[in-house]
Amino acid sequence: MLTRLNRDLQDLKDGKPLAYILGSWEFYGFSLHVSPAVLIPRPETELLVQSALDVLSQRKSPAIIADVGTGSACISIAIAKNQSQASIIATDISYAALEVAQKNLTRYALKSRVHLLQSDLLSSVQGRFDVICANLPYIPTAALQDLPDLRHEPNLALDGGEDGLAHIKRLLKQSTHRLAPRGHLFFEMQFDQAEALQQLAQLHFPDAEVIIKHDLSVHDRLLVVHT
Numbered sequence: 001m002l003t004r005l006n007r008d009l010q011d012l013k014d015g016k017p018l019a020y021i022l023g024s025w026e027f028y029g030f031s032l033h034v035s036p037a038v039l040i041p042r043p044e045t046e047l048l049v050q051s052a053l054d055v056l057s058q059r060k061s062p063a064i065i066a067d068v069g070t071g072s073a074c075i076s077i078a079i080a081k082n083q084s085q086a087s088i089i090a091t092d093i094s095y096a097a098l099e100v101a102q103k104n105l106t107r108y109a110l111k112s113r114v115h116l117l118q119s120d121l122l123s124s125v126q127g128r129f130d131v132i133c134a135n136l137p138y139i140p141t142a143a144l145q146d147l148p149d150l151r152h153e154p155n156l157a158l159d160g161g162e163d164g165l166a167h168i169k170r171l172l173k174q175s176t177h178r179l180a181p182r183g184h185l186f187f188e189m190q191f192d193q194a195e196a197l198q199q200l201a202q203l204h205f206p207d208a209e210v211i212i213k214h215d216l217s218v219h220d221r222l223l224v225v226h227t
Contacts, residue, residue: 015149015151015152016152017040017152017153020036023035025040027045027046027074027078028049028074028078029078030078030081030108032072032073032074032104033072033103033104033107034072036152037094037096037097037100037154038072038094038097038100038101038154038157039135039154039157040153044221045074045075047188047215047222048133048135048222049075049079051222052065052131052133052186053082055131055184056086056131057083062085063085063086063087064089064131065087065089065129065130065131065133066089066090066131066132066133066178067089067090067091067114067133067134068091068122068132069091069092069137069167070090070098071101071135072097072104073090073104075090076088076090076110077104077108077114079133080108080114081108081110086113087113087115088113089115090114090117091116091117091119091121091122091124093119093120093121094118094154094156094157097154097157122171122175123174128178128179128180129183130182130183130184131185131186132171132175132178132183132184132185133185133186134186134187136160136167136171136187136188137159137161137167138167138168138188138190138193139158139160140161141159141162143164144159163196165196165197168189168223169200172185172187172200172201176204176205181227184224184225184227185223185224186223186224188221188223189221189222189223191219191221194220194223197212197223198210198212198223205225207227208225208226209225209226210224210225211223211225211226
């Protein structure tokens with residue numbers, strides 16, 4: 001016990017996030033298993049969950065939802081536990097991340113309602129969704145070098161390519177064929193990407209309502225598209 005405590009203290013001194021040392025983290029009122037295979041859930045992503053729940057609460061029929069890049073399944077779990085009729089497909093390209101997600105779904109008895117699928121975004125998914133949610137990698141590759149606090153988290157979940165938008169651009173394009181009529185998109189983004197993403201969203205969904213929502217720090221944080 002003492003040996004493990006000393007090791008944990010040394011890891012903490014070396015900058016390893018407390019969440020990975022504890023093996024769990026809180027998100028939207030739920031305790032989730034986390035490991036270095038997944039991004040640590042952050043309060044900013046709760047804006048995405050709440051925005052999706054606000055839309056889902058107005059529906060009269062059960063929704064079919066895609067959670068793209070699910071990681072720990074934090075978004076799927078928060079939505080599913082608050083929308084008992086929702087059915088969710090949660091995808092991730094990382095098998096190790098899906099193993100973490102599976103543990104969390106088992107813990108909250110959601111395996112029958114949240115279905116995990118290894119996929120590059122929605123490339124392996126058929127059908128249409130009423131809601132598509134995504135917290136994809138959105139940090140520009142070069143900027144990661146200046147963010148040493150993130151060095152313990154998976155690069156696969158952080159690196160958004162040269163402009164930080166590589167994955168979001170691809171998912172927006174895929175969504176034109178995967179979003180049901182009168183559907184909704186919720187994409188988390190970096191604070192300085194709003195203008196570029198608004199233009200991209202309007203290009204792919206010219207008749208849609210496109211909204212940028214701010215987080216608690218009044219930073220642009222969420223792209224919302226209502227078709």
